[in-house]
Amino acid sequence: MKNTPTIMVQGTTSDAGKSTLVAGLCRVYQRMGLKVAPFKPQNMALNSAVTPSGGEIGRAQAVQARAACVELDTDFNPILLKPNSDTGAQVIVHGKALSAGMEAAQYHDYKKIALNAVLESHQRLSHQYEYVVVEGAGSPAEINLRQGDIANMGFAESVDCPVIIIADIDKGGVFAHLVGTLDLLSESEQKRVVGFVINRFRGDINLLTSGLEWLEARTGKPVLGVIPYLHGLSIAAEDAVVSEQYITNAKLKVIVPVYPRMSNHNDFDPLRLHPEIDLQFVYATEDTKTPLPCADLIILPGSKNVQADLAFLKAQGWDACINKHLRYGGKLIGICGGYQMLGDAINDPLGIESSTPLSKGLGYIPMQTTLAEHKTLLNVEAHLTLNNKTANAIGYEIHAGQSVINDVNYQTLLNANLAERAGFVNQDNQIAGCYLHGLFDQTAVLQIVMSWAGADIVAQINLAEQENKAIDKLADACEQHLDIKKLMHLTEQWYQNKL
Template identity: 60%
Template sequence: MKTLMIQGTTSDAGKSTLVAGLCRVLARRGAKVAPFKPQNMALNSAVTPDGGEIGRAQALQAIAAKQPMSKDFNPILLKPNSDTGAQVIVHGKALSNMEATRYHDYKKVAMRAVLDSYDRLGQQYQWCLVEGAGSPAEINLRENDIANMGFACEVDAPVIIIADIDKGGVFAHLVGTLALLSEQEQALVKGFVINRFRGDIGLLQGGLDWLEAYTNKPVLGVLPYLHDLALDAEDALNIDNRVNAAKLIVAVLVFPHISNHTDFDSLRLNPDVDLRYVRHTESIGEVDLIILPGSKNVPGDLAFMKNERWPAEIRRHLRYGGKVLGICGGLQMLGHEVNDPDGVESPVASTEGLKLADFVTQLLPQKVLTQATGRCLLNDNEVVIEGYEIHCGRSHGRALRKPFLRFDNHPDGFQTDGFISEDNQLAGTYLHGLFDNPKACDEILRWASGGNWHGKSFDLAEHRETQLDRLADICEQYLDLETLFSQAASKEDKHE
């Protein structure tokens, strides 16, 4: 297996996007390629076919590589649930919650899990494109590093460093990053890629020549700023919306620990939907549908929402005939209370919910992780709906007697999911990705509009494929791919 690692000077430098583009380039050339991120920190995740949890970026890269998702693509996933702590997921399964100091010590153990996954991939794939995390020049994180140069040194992986010129200071970023690496690490760096350039490339050439002479490393390409590139975000919330005489207004409440906000990409990209993200200090306003999204800390986000005084706005919205949908953690918030006796998400043992539906939720240590298919029961049409579940909650109560959907052969044996209120104004489900299928999305928007939805379907999967091919075309055009790929090293089990 040939290995090449992409590291960045900063977060959001373009590592995930470049790996996705290179995965699609190699896949189009007939290569069997595995994306790999040793350690990811994100609240956007995906469920693998065998019930594991990996970062959303690696799920996207798997699609780009035209390979099924694997737990080994992202062996360590950290899901923050506070400013200093996170749930640690190893090989797709939640291990425990850890504070930052404890995890720093645990990284010696985590490296073994990372190398085990890398070894397994080496038995199955021709190529491995590795994505780093953040920056390799974070001095305070260098000890026991498994995400950047720590991994690269362990497996002797060649490294390409990408920097975002749109942020400014691109040469300082690249030179400074290189200077803060050890001699061994500097030797692994085989070249640079500059991302998000706009303007006359001739005006940049003098800087590129200087950079190559100063570092003795080649610039392997300058990628242009891609307007309207829309791909699944690893973590940052994309608030850009396309509105063109929208037929429906949807508000998504942004919690401090919002998770899986990629649920709303198909709404955000649909010109017939005006999707509004409601943030701290903002009012919800006049909308057709309010969505309470997923949360990694339901008790904490409930307290945040009450402090924002959104519950009063939600009740007013319902009095005037509006619709409300809760997804996963958002579903749990709609009930009477959320109990967390084992401290799964918070030290608070019991939190009062919004009391808009008659049920209670208990958070359990064992997480439900599965892909699922069912029949949506919102409008009595039983439209097929597909998605995935990532939750620790079990909800019980009278409201759930009228379910949101009926499962088709759920892997864990569940028959139904969620609820629809008797007055048909409230609904909730544990299913993520429910808007991704055009027919299911239309069914939900028809309910949200009181039967008046006449917008166009939006096929997110088709759109994603178009964007990945566009990205691969850009890589082919602007990168010296032959030189870049020639830097890849064959996997050797030097760490064994």
């Protein structure tokens, strides 16, 4: 078996910076001329991407693949869990959904089988690439999850790879996080930790030196670097919805209602980053109802459990808010699950997402949606037509629902080759919807939709270019503030000692 160096990044907590560090290291190694692969054994996220082969992987691994300048591959994320309730998730193995849903206890028993899929993917990558950079999940010190672990030390022990641990100093308690995490690991796990990285540091590094010296003396592990807080890092978030904006001349107010299982919130990054668009995510809980404020455009986002999220929307009174919005001339568009909600009914006879076989939709589109056993996973290129303006639209589809519009004369939003993918625009030119994620990534499409909503925006946002610049900025910080040579030496030394 080929002994390709594998280095794993684990974190003291969620959001410690694992995803971004892996992306940064992938770009650093790519700059060095190495063929490097990102890898995450198990990912739990509602944001995903479609590979060229029609498989589904976590959004973070898609970003990391772009950092490494390699084509998306389902082996980069062999196990993807997409929560569809508080205790259950859809399990996706090698890019394909294994089941409609699996409860947490069921999946705990399934992890022995899942580990085989993880190891198969890692072995294939080891034969194709010169370096593999692995992202852990959450924290390796979750005692209740140690048995059968495949996401952190369980994987590292299975493939016998070295580990670095990253902690976020901006949250406070960084030394307790690192020492405590290391202390809770087994002896063999502690030995494979080859160093620490401290993330998101602000201030004078000289004031941190005594703490770093203490940490190294206390643990016997080197601090490989301290990465500063990088402002304006426009890299797609994996889970948390980012609301930071850069408005300089707002011409439009756009509202996105946030329901519990909202998916692919990255769809709205082009709006959030646009200086002429005021984008607001509206949150509510079952106990606290928050009305939708006045806006030019309401966008209903995707959902991993459309019926449950539709019920939540109605329970908040947001359906009444949408009706009022339309009466006053506002525009409404639905994407994927939000598109399904705009129809007359959502049928789930197989219990794919819910135990409710039929839910009444919002009734704005004469459309019936039936959830099917096999998901649609497609990369799509089409032409969008709205307000007699046309632009090329490129994106992807991820959905279990199959939709049929009961109107032979309806206006299509896209010139896709199948009717269900064509989308819909109502006769009043006020309501639209489609299945296409990434709809707003193309500037021309965004300009047409915003013009339809009421204002002509001028500024052009190239999301791919912004993301690439952000990855370069991250890689520059890694090269400047991490001891890359030492990290590579420790990694290669680990594998030399295995021979």
